[in-house]
Amino acid sequence: MIKEAPRENRAARYLVSGPPLLFLVVFFVAPTLIMILTSFRFPGEFGGLAPIAAPAEKISGEYGFTPEAYQFFFSDVLYAKIFLKSFGVALATTLICLIMAYPLALLIARSEKRFRNLMVLLVVLPFASNFLIRIYAWMIILGPESAFSHFVNAILGAFGLAPVTLLFSPFAVLVGMVYVHLPFMILPLYTNLEKHDASLLDAAQDLGATAWQRFWRVTWPLSLPGVFSGSALVFIPVLGMFAVPDILGGTGDILIGNLIKDQFLGTRDWPFGSALSIMLTLAVLSVAGLATWFARSATGQRA
Amino acid sequence: MSLLEIRNVTRRFGDYTAVDNVSISVETGEFFTLLGPSGCGKTTLLRMIAGFDLPDSGQILLDGKDMVGTPPEKRPVHTVFQTYALFPHMTVADNIAFPLKMAGKTPQDIKNRVGEALDSVRLPEFGNRFPHELSGGQKQRVAFARGLVNRPRLLLLDEPLGALDAKLREEMQIELINLQKEVGVTFVFVTHAQNEALALSHRIAVMNHGNVEQIDEPSKIYGFPRNRFVADFIGKISMMNAQVVEATPSHLKLNVGELGEVITAGREGIKAGDDGMMAIRPEQVRISHPSEEPRLKNHFVGKVHDFLYIGDVTTYIVELSNGAYIEALLPNSSPGRATFFEVGDEVGVSWRHDAGIFLND
Numbered sequence: 001m002i003k004e005a006p007r008e009n010r011a012a013r014y015l016v017s018g019p020p021l022l023f024l025v026v027f028f029v030a031p032t033l034i035m036i037l038t039s040f041r042f043p044g045e046f047g048g049l050a051p052i053a054a055p056a057e058k059i060s061g062e063y064g065f066t067p068e069a070y071q072f073f074f075s076d077v078l079y080a081k082i083f084l085k086s087f088g089v090a091l092a093t094t095l096i097c098l099i100m101a102y103p104l105a106l107l108i109a110r111s112e113k114r115f116r117n118l119m120v121l122l123v124v125l126p127f128a129s130n131f132l133i134r135i136y137a138w139m140i141i142l143g144p145e146s147a148f149s150h151f152v153n154a155i156l157g158a159f160g161l162a163p164v165t166l167l168f169s170p171f172a173v174l175v176g177m178v179y180v181h182l183p184f185m186i187l188p189l190y191t192n193l194e195k196h197d198a199s200l201l202d203a204a205q206d207l208g209a210t211a212w213q214r215f216w217r218v219t220w221p222l223s224l225p226g227v228f229s230g231s232a233l234v235f236i237p238v239l240g241m242f243a244v245p246d247i248l249g250g251t252g253d254i255l256i257g258n259l260i261k262d263q264f265l266g267t268r269d270w271p272f273g274s275a276l277s278i279m280l281t282l283a284v285l286s287v288a289g290l291a292t293w294f295a296r297s298a299t300g301q302r303a
Numbered sequence: 304m305s306l307l308e309i310r311n312v313t314r315r316f317g318d319y320t321a322v323d324n325v326s327i328s329v330e331t332g333e334f335f336t337l338l339g340p341s342g343c344g345k346t347t348l349l350r351m352i353a354g355f356d357l358p359d360s361g362q363i364l365l366d367g368k369d370m371v372g373t374p375p376e377k378r379p380v381h382t383v384f385q386t387y388a389l390f391p392h393m394t395v396a397d398n399i400a401f402p403l404k405m406a407g408k409t410p411q412d413i414k415n416r417v418g419e420a421l422d423s424v425r426l427p428e429f430g431n432r433f434p435h436e437l438s439g440g441q442k443q444r445v446a447f448a449r450g451l452v453n454r455p456r457l458l459l460l461d462e463p464l465g466a467l468d469a470k471l472r473e474e475m476q477i478e479l480i481n482l483q484k485e486v487g488v489t490f491v492f493v494t495h496a497q498n499e500a501l502a503l504s505h506r507i508a509v510m511n512h513g514n515v516e517q518i519d520e521p522s523k524i525y526g527f528p529r530n531r532f533v534a535d536f537i538g539k540i541s542m543m544n545a546q547v548v549e550a551t552p553s554h555l556k557l558n559v560g561e562l563g564e565v566i567t568a569g570r571e572g573i574k575a576g577d578d579g580m581m582a583i584r585p586e587q588v589r590i591s592h593p594s595e596e597p598r599l600k601n602h603f604v605g606k607v608h609d610f611l612y613i614g615d616v617t618t619y620i621v622e623l624s625n626g627a628y629i630e631a632l633l634p635n636s637s638p639g640r641a642t643f644f645e646v647g648d649e650v651g652v653s654w655r656h657d658a659g660i661f662l663n664d
Contacts (some may be wrong), residue, residue: 202387205375206353207449208405217401221392 032281039274040065047268069275079259079276083283086255089170090238093177097185097234098227100178105189105226106219109196116194123186131180135247138176142166142248168250176244184233192226193219228295236284256280306331307352307457312361314347321347323513324361329457329491334483336492338500339510340536345493345499348510349459352491354378363488365456367592376405379456383463387446389434395445396421396430402453420448423485424478433647440471447479451486460492464499471513476502497537501525509533525584534582539618541588541629545581545661550574555661557581561625566600567659579663585660588631590619590644590649599653605629606649 042062044049051063071078108119126134141148144165153163166172196219204214244255249255256276263273305328314322322344337345345543350356352363356374363370370378381402389398399420403413424444434442443463450458462508464472464479480503483490494500498509500506501521508518509532517529531542545565549556550573557565559581567581593604605621606630612635619631631652633643644650 197386197388199384199386199388200390202375203382203384203390206355206382207379208376208403208453209401210376211407218390275584278379 035197035274035277039069039271039278040067041271042066042068043269043271047270049102049270066271069269069271072272073275082254082256083279085241086257087283087287089173089177089255090176090235093181093238094185094231096174096178097182098231101182101185101189101230102223102227105176105186105193108186108190109193118222120190123183123190126183127269132243132247135176135180135244138172138179138248139167142172142175143191143223167248170249170253173245173253173255176248177238177241180241181234181238184237185230188233188273189223189226192223196222209213230289232288234290235287239280239284305329306333306366307491308362308364308367309348309352310362310364312351312358312363313354314344314346314351315359320513322351325510325513325515326361327508327515327518329489331489332487334490334492334503334505336494336500336504336507337510338494338497338507338537340495343510344513345495346461347511348381349461349491349493350459353380353382353459378535379569380459381450381453381455381457382459382461383446383450385462385465387434387442387463387466387624389442389445389449391434393433395426395434395437398445399449399452401449416452419473420452423451423482424448439467442476443467443475444478447482451482451488454486455488457491459491460490462494463492463495464496472499479503492659497601501537509536511536512530527660528582528662529584531580531662534660534662539585539630540582541585541627542580542582542662543625543627543629545579547573547575547577547579547661550577554656557659557661559625560627562603562623562627565659566656567661568657570661573661573663577661577663579661582660583629583654583659585618585630585632587654588629589653590621590631590633591653593649593651595651597651597653599657601659602651602653604649604651607644607646607650609646610644616644619650621650623652 034279038049041052042064044050052065054063066185104123108116108123111119140146143149145166149166152166156163200218200222201214204218209217237253240257240260241302242255242261245253245255245258260276260280263276305337307327307329309325309327312322312325313320325344325348327335337348339345347356350631353368354373354377358373365378365380390401390659393401396417399417400413403416408416417430417533418427421430424447426444426448429437429441429445434445437445443466446463450460464475467475476499486588492500492503501524504521506518506520507524509516509524511532517524519527523539528537528540534540534542543559543562545557545559548558548564551569552571553569555567555569555573557567559565565581580646589599603623605623607619607621611618611620616632616633616634619633621629621631623629629652
């Protein structure tokens with residue numbers, strides 16, 4: 001289709017794509033390689049890493065390469081459980097975000113053109129204030145003395161149920177995760193839905209489709225690319241998120257993100273932290289691969 | 304009883320009256336066309352028949368039943384949209400199967416009827432293609448098949464040939480006529496292209512500013528336009544101010560300003576003294592050498608003002624002695640000579656006593 005570009009054109013193309021390529025090599029490929037290497041080394045006695053070569057003066061401790069970090073990971077079922085739980089939280093967050101975002105995105109996409117930009121602005125407005133401050137705000141909202149907590153417990157009490165603590169619970173973590181990531185679901189969905197040809201819905205209705213059938217057979221399948229990109233934008237960051245469980249979760253609500261952070265800042269076991277990161281990357285890649293394959297088979301062979 | 308009956312339908316958008324007290328009846332099996340310039344209300348009327356819009360006053364009856372409470376999905380009326388509106392995520396077969404699925408037909412029935420529909424639009428091998436893999440004409444045929452497959456009582460067509468190039472459009476016109484004959488479904492066709500309306504329709508309603516100007520067979524619309532708008536909108540026509548001198552059922556004697564007496568066909572309701580227009584179609588005007596003996600009653604001399612060579616014919620614009628212009632068509636009967644007359648040549652123009660029309664509004 002596209003003809004072979006002339007030479008000077010191609011040179012210009014390399015010139016334009018060069019800087020971002022260089023950036024990725026320096027700040028993504030190199031760190032990843034360093035991390036892979038790190039995961040196969042011994043931790044240093046006081047944090048950091050043990051030397052690769054034998055030290056000149058014989059002191060105690062190990063040196064060189066070892067698969068110890070990975071052996072450790074597979075030796076304890078606890079880590080697998082944390083992985084599974086993290087995936088569960090990521091999946092739940094993604095689904096809740098999707099269910100909440102879809103109607104809103106549809107509303108924005110179908111409202112009058114002059115209001116759309118304002119509504120999109122309102123969706124991204126929370127980004128204007130600091131992320132941690134917004135999470136701390138949820139600490140107050142969900143705190144035991146908050147009006148919200150009193151309200152929830154009053155309702156529970158009316159049904160004869162014992163009062164609950166909202167803060168420092170899996171519920172609080174999920175609320176925080178959904179709150180933080182909701183715009184990342186709304187925006188790709190809106191971008192997709194906004195482009196839908198309204199005449200397709202007229203045609204469907206004209207040919208006998210009820211409101212539900214028009215959604216299920218026309219709007220929903222056409223919005224799948226938006227659903228998939230929104231889900232990826234929510235699912236993957238949630239997997240690595242440690243701030244929300246740190247602040248809103250209880251001691252039992254540790255996710256992979258917290259585990260990795262602890263290896264570097266707490267227990268100072270860099271190789272194990274690196275190994276966990278690499279396992280997480282592999283897991284995300286396989287999920288993304290599966291999702292791509294699924295997306296392709298779901299949306300047909302469309303270009 | 305007519306299949307479709309539009310009774311005194313009016314539709315306003317704010318101060319603007321899109322459809323103004325329109326009444327039309329369409330018979331079963333008819334190919335009926337709503338013709339008019341953009342903004343004449345033809346598309347609004349179509350949307351009201353489909354059910355996407357409701358009249359402010361008046362009634363739309365289908366098989367004698369008022370459709371006001373029936374939403375589009377419940378009306379036995381399907382539409383072929385101007386942009387085709389094929390579902391891009393479905394194959395051609397799934398697109399055509401859509402109305403059958405909505406109607407709850409069995410899978411076996413759907414399969415058979417989709418196959419028949421594909422055959423009827425000459426696309427038997429295209430069931431597994433996606434719309435983006437089709438050409439404009441093929442998309443058009445899929446849209447026809449999808450609209451017809453569940454045999455609606457009425458098929459509405461909203462300028463369906465508008466997006467096609469001239470040659471393909473002519474092919475599709477012939478195909479559309481044959482398809483309509485074959486399935487026997489009543490068509491209501493909307494277009495602003497007068498030649499398309501003339502070629503396809505059994506009857507045409509010419510619309511302007513929300514009003515119906517004339518409802519008639521194509522030859523009546525073209526040959527006996529009821530007023531200036533219809534005469535001017537359909538085909539080419541030359542017009543001159545005129546006054547009726549003598550009126551009989553068979554003919555009218557007109558006085559055309561500073562030109563003289565012109566005889567035209569008779570028209571009901573016209574009496575001596577009426578003011579109006581004498582109108583004549585270019586192909587009815589004979590152009591001849593001034594030396595030639597006049598053979599027709601209406602014979603005048605003039606000068607060639609300009610001419611257009613169009614291939615099959617040449618259109619001459621002749622300036623008459625009173626300063627008015629009249630158009631005459633001359634078939635290019637011999638290929639070697641494209642022009643018979645040059646600009647500035649003296650010529651004679653004449654037409655039959657029953658060719659011209661008198662229009663008083």
